[in-house]
Amino acid sequence: MRTPLIVALLALAATPAHATLQVALDINGDVVTCQDQAACDTNPTVGILQTTPATFNGVSFLGSSQTQLSGSANELTTTSFQITNTNPSAVSYQLAIGGTDFQGPVSVINQTGSGTFTDSVGSSIDLAYYADAANTQGANTPTDFPGALLSDSGVIAVTTIAQSIDYNVFTPFSAAALYSMTEGASGTLTAGAQLTGRSQSEIALQAVPEPASLAIMGLGLLGLGTITRSRRR
Numbered sequence: 001m002r003t004p005l006i007v008a009l010l011a012l013a014a015t016p017a018h019a020t021l022q023v024a025l026d027i028n029g030d031v032v033t034c035q036d037q038a039a040c041d042t043n044p045t046v047g048i049l050q051t052t053p054a055t056f057n058g059v060s061f062l063g064s065s066q067t068q069l070s071g072s073a074n075e076l077t078t079t080s081f082q083i084t085n086t087n088p089s090a091v092s093y094q095l096a097i098g099g100t101d102f103q104g105p106v107s108v109i110n111q112t113g114s115g116t117f118t119d120s121v122g123s124s125i126d127l128a129y130y131a132d133a134a135n136t137q138g139a140n141t142p143t144d145f146p147g148a149l150l151s152d153s154g155v156i157a158v159t160t161i162a163q164s165i166d167y168n169v170f171t172p173f174s175a176a177a178l179y180s181m182t183e184g185a186s187g188t189l190t191a192g193a194q195l196t197g198r199s200q201s202e203i204a205l206q207a208v209p210e211p212a213s214l215a216i217m218g219l220g221l222l223g224l225g226t227i228t229r230s231r232r233r
C-alpha cells in the first residue's frame with residue numbers, strides 16, 4: 001500500500017522539473033521524483049533535499065538526503081540511509097540526482113561512492129557520474145544524465161553476506177562558468193536485501209589563477225590605464 005508521501009511523489013512525477021537540485025527514482029518500472037523546495041522536500045533550506053521514511057513498490061526507504069554547495073567548493077552529494085527490499089523476489093532500481101549552477105572555473109572533479117550490503121548476495125550496483133559545461137539540468141527522469149560521463153564504477157556484484165563498496169576517482173573536466181553535475185546508481189536488490197549508507201558525491205574546487213597569470217592580467221590593466229591617460233592628454 002502506498003503512503004501519502006508516495007502519492008505526492010507520483011503526482012510530481014508527471015510535472016517537468018525545473019529545480020536546481022532534484023532526484024528521480026525508478027523501482028521496477030514505477031517512477032517518482034522530488035525537487036528542492038517542493039512538498040516532498042522536508043527540509044526548508046535551499047540546497048538541501050530530504051525525504052521521510054516511506055515504502056515504495058515493496059522497497060523500504062528510511063529517508064534520504066541530497067545536498068548542493070556552489071562557490072569556491074562545489075559539491076553534489078546524495079545519501080540513502082537504509083534501503084530494504086521487502087518483496088519475495090528481486091527488484092531493479094535506477095536513481096539519478098542532479099544539480100545546476102555550480103561555479104567555474106574548474107579543471108578536475110572528484111567522484112566518490114560507498115555503501116554496505118547485508119543479506120544481499122546476488123544484488124548489484126553500478127555508480128555513474130556526469131558533468132555538463134552547458135549547465136543543463138539533470139535527473140528530470142531516472143535516466144537523465146546530461147553532459148559528459150566522468151566515470152562509471154561498472155557493475156559491482158554482491159558475493160558475500162556482508163559487503164561494502166568504496167569508489168574514488170579523479171577526472172579532468174573543464175568549465176569556465178556555471179556547470180551542472182548529475183550522478184546515478186542502478187542495479188538489482190534480491191529478496192530481503194538491505195543497502196545501508198549508500199552515498200555518492202561529486203566535488204570540485206574552483207581553479208585559482210596562477211601568480212604569472214595574475215601578473216599578466218595586472219600588466220594588461222596597467223597598459224590600458226596608460227593608453228586611456230594618453231588619449232585624455
